[in-house]
Amino acid sequence: MTDSPAMTRSTRQTRQSVRTSGGVAVALVASGGALLASSGTTTATDAALWTAVTTLVVAGVWAYTARYAAENATHAAQRDTHTAEVSPADSGNPPHRYTSLGLPTAVTLFRATLVAGVGGVGAISAVTWVETGTPPAAWAWTAAVGYGVAAALDSLDGTLARRLGRVTVLGSRLDTTVDALGLLLAPLAGVFLGQLPWWYLSAGAARYVFVAGLWWRTRTDRPTYDLPPRASRRVLAGIQMAFVPFALAPGVADAWVPTLAGVAAGALLLGFARDWLYVSGRLESESATRQSQSSRSDES
Numbered sequence: 001m002t003d004s005p006a007m008t009r010s011t012r013q014t015r016q017s018v019r020t021s022g023g024v025a026v027a028l029v030a031s032g033g034a035l036l037a038s039s040g041t042t043t044a045t046d047a048a049l050w051t052a053v054t055t056l057v058v059a060g061v062w063a064y065t066a067r068y069a070a071e072n073a074t075h076a077a078q079r080d081t082h083t084a085e086v087s088p089a090d091s092g093n094p095p096h097r098y099t100s101l102g103l104p105t106a107v108t109l110f111r112a113t114l115v116a117g118v119g120g121v122g123a124i125s126a127v128t129w130v131e132t133g134t135p136p137a138a139w140a141w142t143a144a145v146g147y148g149v150a151a152a153l154d155s156l157d158g159t160l161a162r163r164l165g166r167v168t169v170l171g172s173r174l175d176t177t178v179d180a181l182g183l184l185l186a187p188l189a190g191v192f193l194g195q196l197p198w199w200y201l202s203a204g205a206a207r208y209v210f211v212a213g214l215w216w217r218t219r220t221d222r223p224t225y226d227l228p229p230r231a232s233r234r235v236l237a238g239i240q241m242a243f244v245p246f247a248l249a250p251g252v253a254d255a256w257v258p259t260l261a262g263v264a265a266g267a268l269l270l271g272f273a274r275d276w277l278y279v280s281g282r283l284e285s286e287s288a289t290r291q292s293q294s295s296r297s298d299e300s
Helices: 005-039 044-067 075-079 102-131 137-152 154-164 169-192 198-219 232-248 254-279 286-299
Strands: none
Touching (some): 005 044, 102 169, 137 232, 154 169, 169 198
């Protein structure tokens, strides 16, 4: 199926918005690196490292956004590739394709920039950890505040999207991607900062392992089944996002961090294990069970 003119036009204009916002994000990161270098609180080498790593993560997120620019549309519009393009003022009348990213997605990308900054802190912490040992507490507080703000804004982008009528496939994809990226980079920084046990990285890696497993099943022509809807997935992710900033803050509850990390990571990993049983067909969802029972009833 070929793309409609409206889809092609909206995709092209969305990518232009991605490039513009990406330039703004890179400029903000460069300004932050310059402030670090001139503050006297860190070395020029550390400031350059933070800038380079943060810029690399930002570039990756924006490239990912540009790749899926065609999804800057409501779910109804994605199902109909010939939907006519309308203005954002008419967003209450789906199906709808957008030509700009909009405020909700801008909030998500701002969260991604904060997460990228935490990744930069992690890079500095890793180098310091190798050279001299545990990094200064100031870096741990920087990571705690940066990731804490990103986590706190997690519900804002979705709320704005619903209230403004800008719920898009792209926005949903980016929200999940930024959540997963944050739960990878922030714990990684926490390990090198001496605030989190190394085994907690399993929580951050879980989603990537899960997605790789789905890819492998598809690649090897194995059947993959739909996940049943469960609110617990969002709850488990929210627990991690509330716990990690708390754990990154030095001296707040250091004695409790290993125990809380074990409980939080254990619950998340069990959730992913359950979902893997669903997608691999080893565990049948309730809806599938009801469908099967209904079919047998009809046959009889």
